[in-house]
Amino acid sequence: MGKIHDALGKYEKKQSLKVVSQDLPTMRETEANAIGAMAAESDSEKRGTGIPDIDPNLVVYHDPASMEAEIFKILRNNILFPKEGAPPPSIMVTSAIPGDGKSFVAANLAVSIAQGVEEYVLLMDCDMRRSSIHRQFGFDDNVPGLSEYLSKGVSLSSLLRKTVVDKLTILPGGSTPDNPSELLSSQAMKHLLEQAKDRYSDRYIIVDSPPPQLTAETTALAKYIDGIIIVVRSGKTPKNLVNDLVDNLGREKILGVVLNGYKTPATERYGYGRYKAYKNGYKKS
Numbered sequence: 001m002g003k004i005h006d007a008l009g010k011y012e013k014k015q016s017l018k019v020v021s022q023d024l025p026t027m028r029e030t031e032a033n034a035i036g037a038m039a040a041e042s043d044s045e046k047r048g049t050g051i052p053d054i055d056p057n058l059v060v061y062h063d064p065a066s067m068e069a070e071i072f073k074i075l076r077n078n079i080l081f082p083k084e085g086a087p088p089p090s091i092m093v094t095s096a097i098p099g100d101g102k103s104f105v106a107a108n109l110a111v112s113i114a115q116g117v118e119e120y121v122l123l124m125d126c127d128m129r130r131s132s133i134h135r136q137f138g139f140d141d142n143v144p145g146l147s148e149y150l151s152k153g154v155s156l157s158s159l160l161r162k163t164v165v166d167k168l169t170i171l172p173g174g175s176t177p178d179n180p181s182e183l184l185s186s187q188a189m190k191h192l193l194e195q196a197k198d199r200y201s202d203r204y205i206i207v208d209s210p211p212p213q214l215t216a217e218t219t220a221l222a223k224y225i226d227g228i229i230i231v232v233r234s235g236k237t238p239k240n241l242v243n244d245l246v247d248n249l250g251r252e253k254i255l256g257v258v259l260n261g262y263k264t265p266a267t268e269r270y271g272y273g274r275y276k277a278y279k280n281g282y283k284k285s
């Protein structure tokens with residue numbers, strides 16, 4: 001258990017996030033086929049209608065009634081309705097190693113929150129080296145974003161993009177700059193988050209963060225953020241690296257851990273996997 005458990009235990013004592021522990025049954029191939037076919041059909045329906053193609057892994061959008069969407073709902077509810085205090089207006093999603101599923105969790109969580117009755121969401125792609133949020137929502141790679149705001153002073157409002165999800169706006173990562181590290185740690189980045197919280201005070205801000213080996217960037221970003229979600233890839237992310245990440249980020253802001261599961265051969269074909277959100281420790285899978 002170690003440090004993660006301590007960190008989460010401490011957070012629990014503050015009673016600002018409910019303990020969640022839920023196992024998903026493994027999807028049978030037939031179920032995976034049905035979901036995959038449904039997603040493909042709805043995508044093709046949209047082609048030619050001016051609505052962009054949406055990443056099939058945006059499972060909360062494609063299949064809001066699925067078990068996966070249900071897990072994101074649990075995560076959303078724990079964030080929006082803490083036992084004590086107000087929900088954090090800005091939330092960063094990070095992980096200990098690349099490819100754990102940060103962008104997947106950030107995007108699906110953002111959709112899940114925006115699907116609520118009242119909540120508006122601004123999803124920011126802060127991974128300017130390999131931005132991916134715009135693609136998940138069907139935008140081209142040349143769409144400008146954070147990089148243009150930070151390096152060229154382009155206005156924030158002109159860079160925000162409405163998505164196919166009502167109440168969900170994205171700030172794409174934009175073109176890859178020469179100095180993403182410096183830009184993310186800059187006063188301009190701090191100002192951006194302050195400005196976004198101020199001007200869009202009715203919105204939750206979800207931040208997708210850069211690959212975590214660049215701890216300088218993630219740690220700098222964390223200072224300007226109210227809450228942090230750590231994504232752990234089940235059976236893959238080394239515990240000691242998760243512990244190091246918690247130490248680097250500081251425990252106060254950590255909301256909890258999302259355990260992102262293996263993809264089974266049946267589900268891999270369609271890009272759906274198993275995951276669970278929990279708050280009671282880093283479990284061996």
Ligand SMILES: Nc1ncnc2c1ncn2[C@@H]1O[C@H](COP(=O)(O)OP(=O)(O)OP(=O)(O)O)[C@@H](O)[C@H]1O
Pocket residue numbers: 057095097098099100101102103104105127130132209210211212260261263271272273274275
């Ligand atoms: N539970 C899951 N089920 C299905 N696909 C998943 C799941 N988690 C992640 N993926 C897919 O795995 C790939 C890698 O995930 P993602 O891009 O979210 O990782 P990341 O942590 O953001 O990576 P990076 O560190 O490079 O930014 C993506 O194609 C994503 O859609």
Ligand SMILES: [Mg+2]
Pocket residue numbers: 102103104127132208209
């Ligand atoms: Mg990513």
